[in-house]
Amino acid sequence: MMNNTFAQPMWLNGPSPGQFYNFMGGNNAPTQLPRELTTAGPYGTKHSTAAITTGSSVLGIRFDGGVLVAADTLVSYGSLARYQNINRVFQINGKILLGGGGDFADIQSIKRSIDQKMIEDQCCNDGVVMKPAELSSWLTRVLYNRRSRMNPLYIDVVVAGVDEVGKPFLGNVDLRGRAYDDFVVATGFARHLSLPLVRERKPKDREFTFEEAASLIREAMKVLYYRDTRSLPQYTVGICTANDCSIKGPFKVEENWTFAEGVTGY
Amino acid sequence: MFRGQYDNDVTVWSPQGRLFQVEYAMEAVGLGTACVGLKSQELAVVVGLYKPENQTGLSQPKIIPIDRHVGICIAGITADARVLGKYLRTECLTYRHSYNAPYPISRLVWNLGNKMQISTQRYDRRPHGVGLLLAAYDKNGSHIYQVMPSANVFNCKAMAIGNRSQGAHTYLMKHADTFPYCTNDELICHGIQAISYAASIDEPLKLSIGIVGKDQPFKILSNAESLSYQRTCKPPDDARNHDMSWYPEALKEFEFTENDDAGPSDQGNAPTSQPSHSDVTPVTSGNQINDNKSS
Numbered sequence: 001m002m003n004n005t006f007a008q009p010m011w012l013n014g015p016s017p018g019q020f021y022n023f024m025g026g027n028n029a030p031t032q033l034p035r036e037l038t039t040a041g042p043y044g045t046k047h048s049t050a051a052i053t054t055g056s057s058v059l060g061i062r063f064d065g066g067v068l069v070a071a072d073t074l075v076s077y078g079s080l081a082r083y084q085n086i087n088r089v090f091q092i093n094g095k096i097l098l099g100g101g102g103d104f105a106d107i108q109s110i111k112r113s114i115d116q117k118m119i120e121d122q123c124c125n126d127g128v129v130m131k132p133a134e135l136s137s138w139l140t141r142v143l144y145n146r147r148s149r150m151n152p153l154y155i156d157v158v159v160a161g162v163d164e165v166g167k168p169f170l171g172n173v174d175l176r177g178r179a180y181d182d183f184v185v186a187t188g189f190a191r192h193l194s195l196p197l198v199r200e201r202k203p204k205d206r207e208f209t210f211e212e213a214a215s216l217i218r219e220a221m222k223v224l225y226y227r228d229t230r231s232l233p234q235y236t237v238g239i240c241t242a243n244d245c246s247i248k249g250p251f252k253v254e255e256n257w258t259f260a261e262g263v264t265g266y
Numbered sequence: 267m268f269r270g271q272y273d274n275d276v277t278v279w280s281p282q283g284r285l286f287q288v289e290y291a292m293e294a295v296g297l298g299t300a301c302v303g304l305k306s307q308e309l310a311v312v313v314g315l316y317k318p319e320n321q322t323g324l325s326q327p328k329i330i331p332i333d334r335h336v337g338i339c340i341a342g343i344t345a346d347a348r349v350l351g352k353y354l355r356t357e358c359l360t361y362r363h364s365y366n367a368p369y370p371i372s373r374l375v376w377n378l379g380n381k382m383q384i385s386t387q388r389y390d391r392r393p394h395g396v397g398l399l400l401a402a403y404d405k406n407g408s409h410i411y412q413v414m415p416s417a418n419v420f421n422c423k424a425m426a427i428g429n430r431s432q433g434a435h436t437y438l439m440k441h442a443d444t445f446p447y448c449t450n451d452e453l454i455c456h457g458i459q460a461i462s463y464a465a466s467i468d469e470p471l472k473l474s475i476g477i478v479g480k481d482q483p484f485k486i487l488s489n490a491e492s493l494s495y496q497r498t499c500k501p502p503d504d505a506r507n508h509d510m511s512w513y514p515e516a517l518k519e520f521e522f523t524e525n526d527d528a529g530p531s532d533q534g535n536a537p538t539s540q541p542s543h544s545d546v547t548p549v550t551s552g553n554q555i556n557d558n559k560s561s
Binding site for chain 2: 124126127128131133134135137138141164
């Protein structure tokens, strides 16, 4: 029977008549248009700057021995508190934490790319481990590139960690590819509420101690829960020092609503 | 014995399991003048020997700076070396742009080796006919890597390649245990003494010296600096070909001032390479970079 349903092609990747043939092999692939310009669809590809499922605030504080990154465990669907037990602080490798705010699907997408990078590092197995400043720089390039193509990843991330000598790094990269590093960074509502709080308490001549940073995190998360309507009283904290890089929690905010009895007439 | 039948193509094995074309490419490295590389804890040094055949024309560079923390010394077909140098520079630059950090050397040479291997396995390419000694300093310390046309990449304590490098190699092996504890000056002197074994006795020693280390971006020493090292170094212990007075006498004609712009042309590299002619005559050996600038 001449049943050729599953016939294999005679050869693959050969020259196509009328097209340029790439003689050089894998190293000189012709440059391609970005995917959003080549994807077929009934109405073409629509670029969107709307965030669908969002994470709210992320707060990072640098102290003398390392960094702390805190975020509540809520991913909202507009005004609906839809996913209430999501860890938004990730450990990337032994030296880096990533706190994700903004569109959560984009966070998961960029995290997958970052995880692939870490796997490549592990495969090389040569003792070279990515540092937080390098990841922050790479993220900036990627996000800026996407923004310039008018197809941003709608994210606002905190990149934190220590380098190989234990020096802490704390940075923030946003959807437009703007990056900076400081002793305190925040995304979302925390940028408005927590940054001034922490900056006010910063000793002029030294870094925070661990206890100061931890108590500031606790207080800031409490304020954020009271005032940010897209938040939960439950949060996780990532800590990264020279010895330890892990996510702790979830913790609960000490909420105290007894003042509500005194509220009248609204 | 069956060489003739199996050496026309790089994709043909011999019955003994050899790739003759790759081996012939390795011979091209031996046509270039000698290069020596050695390292201590905090410094890596590469020294390239020029062949001062005639005083006309320009010297082809023996040392190519790649990045602030890497440089290479070449032996073989200079054109092939230029292509590899361009690849290394592009890689280092792209990495710096993406990550704001120097390219880890072990990965850089790994990728270089993989790229060079492609041309040993395709019917339409030939191996690069150049051997490199790569000197680098990154956060894992100082490195000397040897890269050959066979796409083998070796991490070395010290190495010599090129024409008549066996004597230099022996010298390096003899003193290899002392290198990690040498001062910077001592290390450079060891390099000069090693490469003097590759030079003819009746020709002055015209060298190109590249250094890179902790707090020392990759730098090619100026003529004046090279000469001062050559003058102050002791000649090798077994002064079989070189006696003490040889150095000052022969070097007198090479006492450059800042205006001197003639350099010997390095026609000993390979039969197929010609000295490149351009309108610009380099003031020194043409490979100067300042500490302030990155390459």
